[in-house]
Amino acid sequence: MESDSNFTSVLPGSRYAGVYVPSQVDYVVEAVANSGPWTILFTLLAILVAYDQVMYIVRKGSIICCDRLDSRYVTQDIQFPGFVKPCVVDVAHKLLGADNWVFLDGRPHVDFRKGLNGLFTRKALESYLPGQEEVYQAYFKKFVQITKENGGQPVPFMPEFRELMCAVSCRTFVGHYISDEAVKKIADDYYLITAALELVNFPIIIPYTKTWYGKKAADMVLKEFSICAAKSKVRMAAGGDVTCIMDAWIKSMLESKRWREAQEQGLPVEGMEKPSPLLRWFNDYEISQTVFTFLFASQDATSSAATWLFQIMAQRPDVLDRVREENLRVREGNIHTEIDMDQLESLKYTRAVVRELLRYRPPVLMVPYVAKKAFPITDTYTVPKGAMIIPSTYLSLRDPEVYEDPDVFNPDRYYSGDAELKGAKNYLVFGTGPHYCIGQTYAQLNLALFVGKASILLDWKHYPTPKSEEIKVFATIFPQVG
Numbered sequence: 001m002e003s004d005s006n007f008t009s010v011l012p013g014s015r016y017a018g019v020y021v022p023s024q025v026d027y028v029v030e031a032v033a034n035s036g037p038w039t040i041l042f043t044l045l046a047i048l049v050a051y052d053q054v055m056y057i058v059r060k061g062s063i064i065c066c067d068r069l070d071s072r073y074v075t076q077d078i079q080f081p082g083f084v085k086p087c088v089v090d091v092a093h094k095l096l097g098a099d100n101w102v103f104l105d106g107r108p109h110v111d112f113r114k115g116l117n118g119l120f121t122r123k124a125l126e127s128y129l130p131g132q133e134e135v136y137q138a139y140f141k142k143f144v145q146i147t148k149e150n151g152g153q154p155v156p157f158m159p160e161f162r163e164l165m166c167a168v169s170c171r172t173f174v175g176h177y178i179s180d181e182a183v184k185k186i187a188d189d190y191y192l193i194t195a196a197l198e199l200v201n202f203p204i205i206i207p208y209t210k211t212w213y214g215k216k217a218a219d220m221v222l223k224e225f226s227i228c229a230a231k232s233k234v235r236m237a238a239g240g241d242v243t244c245i246m247d248a249w250i251k252s253m254l255e256s257k258r259w260r261e262a263q264e265q266g267l268p269v270e271g272m273e274k275p276s277p278l279l280r281w282f283n284d285y286e287i288s289q290t291v292f293t294f295l296f297a298s299q300d301a302t303s304s305a306a307t308w309l310f311q312i313m314a315q316r317p318d319v320l321d322r323v324r325e326e327n328l329r330v331r332e333g334n335i336h337t338e339i340d341m342d343q344l345e346s347l348k349y350t351r352a353v354v355r356e357l358l359r360y361r362p363p364v365l366m367v368p369y370v371a372k373k374a375f376p377i378t379d380t381y382t383v384p385k386g387a388m389i390i391p392s393t394y395l396s397l398r399d400p401e402v403y404e405d406p407d408v409f410n411p412d413r414y415y416s417g418d419a420e421l422k423g424a425k426n427y428l429v430f431g432t433g434p435h436y437c438i439g440q441t442y443a444q445l446n447l448a449l450f451v452g453k454a455s456i457l458l459d460w461k462h463y464p465t466p467k468s469e470e471i472k473v474f475a476t477i478f479p480q481v482g
């Protein structure tokens with residue numbers, strides 16, 4: 001920009017002309033006036049980044065990463081809900097919605113969660129089983145086809161496991177209200193959401209950055225799930241049976257609505273059972289937002305577990321043989337039999353394999369919390385208010401005082417051993433305290449169904465690469481490839 005000899009500052013011509021302006025401010029104003037739009041834009045961005053960093057340092061206080069011993073203290077003490085609350089990356093609020101229930105704390109969180117507990121009861125989980133069987137059946141056929149098309153050559157299967165887990169989640173959460181095409185799109189785009197949530201990411205959503213792509217993908221899922229909610233409301237109001245989590249939740253809302261209306265109109269409620277808890281009516285977006293938290297919480301974790309399960313089973317034919325034998329037995333030798341909840345629960349060894357897999361390769365390595373108030377972690381150390389506390393699941397799950405040969409994958413420790421009892425305080429796989437994983441029973445039973453069914457329908461081999469045993473962290477943990 002050419003300099004104008006008459007120009008000294010933008011202020012002289014303004015209503016502040018008579019005001020004394022320090023020379024430093026005058027210098028800044030002049031610099032701004034002489035800058036092009038790009039310079040201004042980049043300067044603004046630099047200021048925002050600097051602001052974000054300063055605020056991060058101001059807010060973060062101490063960060064306490066707990067080693068094996070501390071983790072035990074944290075495991076026990078963190079159960080007092082008054083002390084801590086979960087700590088998530090800032091962009092999570094933007095993707096899930098700042099008003100999302102998972103960000104609630106204290107009483108409002110407890111109350112909201114109570115309304116969701118019914119979706120994960122044994123009876124409810126049983127009603128989702130046929131949908132899961134159907135997805136596994138279809139995808140295992142697809143797996144065989146993929147291998148055939150590759151002439152039996154090794155194929156990287158991690159993306160297939162991610163798609164399968166996304167499909168089984170969508171079927172469980174929103175049933176057949178979603179099309180196969182939409183499920184495929186969600187599975188394909190989901191990694192954009194995971195990438196947007198990496199710890200180091202740009203603090204504000206700028207077009208064509210990871211957070212921008214992540215937000216677009218999240219909005220797409222929210223839109224799809226909102227449409228499902230509208231469809232489920234119609235079907236449930238017409239007396240349809242529950243086939244997915246969304247149906248179960250909407251059915252409870254309808255029952256609560258009927259109860260309220262009967263009371264308001266003074267109608268007899270003798271024949272009616274009072275719903276507990278009484279739910280309010282949620283709009284389609286709110287339902288979608290809540291169901292999205294289930295996908296959000298499960299997609300990476302279950303994909304990680306599924307990938308390791310297949311890799312480790314291939315490396316341990318002794319374990320796979322026992323899983324296969326148990327699964328054939330419960331289906332009385334018929335590999336196509338669909339099992340019910342009693343049968344699934346009776347797969348004691350298969351479930352021990354899942355339990356041990358999650359100990360050996362815990363998908364979530366750390367569960368960060370922030371101290372709401374000063375928090376005594378040992379007799380000699382009190383965590384200050386505002387500090388971040390990061391109990392390491394990995395170390396507490398490899399505590400040699402609790403788990404003999406902790407680096408060995410040994411399902412027998414959960415089948416016939418005492419790991420469940422001895423490691424009750426160590427098993428941080430699903431977190432602890434009021435925000436512990438609401439889907440933990442479902443997740444483990446579903447993984448047992450997955451590996452059990454795979455064991456009788458498929459045979460697979462692992463072709464190790466030099467990096468197969470190295471761990472890649474992408475939100476959760478995966479084997480490195482290449």
Ligand code: HEM
Nearest residue numbers: 102294297298301302364430431432435436437438439443
């Ligand atoms: C192997 C699979 C899974 C693992 C390892 C896992 C692990 C976790 C962990 C570590 C937490 C944080 C707990 C805390 O803050 O203390 C969590 C929370 C949560 N999980 Fe899971 N999860 C899995 C599967 C699922 C599934 C399948 C669902 C849904 C159906 C689910 C839904 C949730 C929700 C909604 C929360 C937040 C709960 C709240 O804030 O009250 N998770 N999970």
